[in-house]
Amino acid sequence: MSAAQKALGVHFLTATGAVLAMLAMLEAVQMDWSMMFVWLVVAFGVDGIDGPLARKYDVHTHAPQFDGVLLDLIIDYLTYVFIPAYALYGSGLMDGWSGWVAIIVITYTSALYFADTRMKTNDYSFRGFPGCWNMLVLVLFALAPPWWVCLILVFVLAVAMFAPVKFVHPTRTARWRVITLPMSMAWVFFAGWAAVAAFQDPLFVNIGLVITSVYLTLAGAVQQILYGPDG
Numbered sequence: 001m002s003a004a005q006k007a008l009g010v011h012f013l014t015a016t017g018a019v020l021a022m023l024a025m026l027e028a029v030q031m032d033w034s035m036m037f038v039w040l041v042v043a044f045g046v047d048g049i050d051g052p053l054a055r056k057y058d059v060h061t062h063a064p065q066f067d068g069v070l071l072d073l074i075i076d077y078l079t080y081v082f083i084p085a086y087a088l089y090g091s092g093l094m095d096g097w098s099g100w101v102a103i104i105v106i107t108y109t110s111a112l113y114f115a116d117t118r119m120k121t122n123d124y125s126f127r128g129f130p131g132c133w134n135m136l137v138l139v140l141f142a143l144a145p146p147w148w149v150c151l152i153l154v155f156v157l158a159v160a161m162f163a164p165v166k167f168v169h170p171t172r173t174a175r176w177r178v179i180t181l182p183m184s185m186a187w188v189f190f191a192g193w194a195a196v197a198a199f200q201d202p203l204f205v206n207i208g209l210v211i212t213s214v215y216l217t218l219a220g221a222v223q224q225i226l227y228g229p230d231g
Contacts, residue, residue: 007054007063014050014068017043017075024083033091033141036083037195040134043079045188047072052171073114076131081110084137088150093140098147102154106133109158116162124172125220129160135187139213142194142206164229166220175223180216187212 001009024039050072059068085106089099110131113119121127136157140150168176170184190208194201 003057003062006057007059007061008066010050010053010057010059011063011066011068011071013046013053014071014075017046017072017079020046021075021078021083024079025086028083028087028090031090033087034195034198036087037138037141037191040079040083040138041188041192041195043075044134044191047076047079048170048184048188077110077114080131080134081106081114084134088137088140091141093144094147094150098151102151105154105158109161113161121166123174124169125223126167126169128162128165128167129157130167131161133157135191135213135216138191138194139209142199142201142209144199166224166229168216168220168223170216173220175227176219180219183212183215187216 020039020043024036024043027033027036027039054068059066085103088094088106089103094102110133113128113131116128118127119130136153140153168180170180171177173180186208190205190212193205194209197205
């Protein structure tokens with residue numbers, strides 16, 4: 001297989017995320033939240049491997065006819081933002097006025113963030129919360145907190161998208177990668193378990209989701225405190 005074929009294969013893999021997004025949306029419309037999250041977790045897994053593959057096979061050089069970054073952002077907006085926001089409202093976890101506020105805040109701020117050219121820092125971390133609403137909403141489904149807790153979290157993270165605070169990238173942030181990568185893989189494991197079990201999962205799954213989520217949320221900020229904004 002030629003270098004161009006391998007690079008094109010990576011683009012084709014990334015594009016499967018659009019199909020996974022549609023499958024997730026079809027399940028969401030039928031209010032099968034368990035299967036919706038199964039597809040979103042699969043899409044999350046694809047998103048986790050296509051980036052390293054794109055760099056390995058140098059898609060910018062060998063398959064420049066497709067913009068992999070743009071393709072990835074389009075799919076990420078669907079799977080990270082749009083569908084999870086709908087689920088937050090459609091499930092009743094946040095209904096009425098709070099649900100309307102949540103979906104407006106999430107979709108609007110995320111559209112701006114995904115177009116922000118300052119999204120990445122020098123160490124390949126994210127500058128501001130990277131719009132991973134799929135992760136938040138899955139955890140909210142698992143824990144089922146009161147609507148006002150959900151609303152507070154939505155507002156805090158929406159503001160954090162534009163704050164000068166680092167959030168680690170699961171694969172690209174070199175510092176603490178030996179911890180971050182296993183934590184990310186553990187999150188996917190616990191998330192997949194919770195989705196397949198229709199959120200009727202053992203307590204240790206929810207504890208695992210909380211621990212891994214807290215680490216992935218705060219690790220970048222802790223690094224910033226310890227090593228400085230450019231460290």
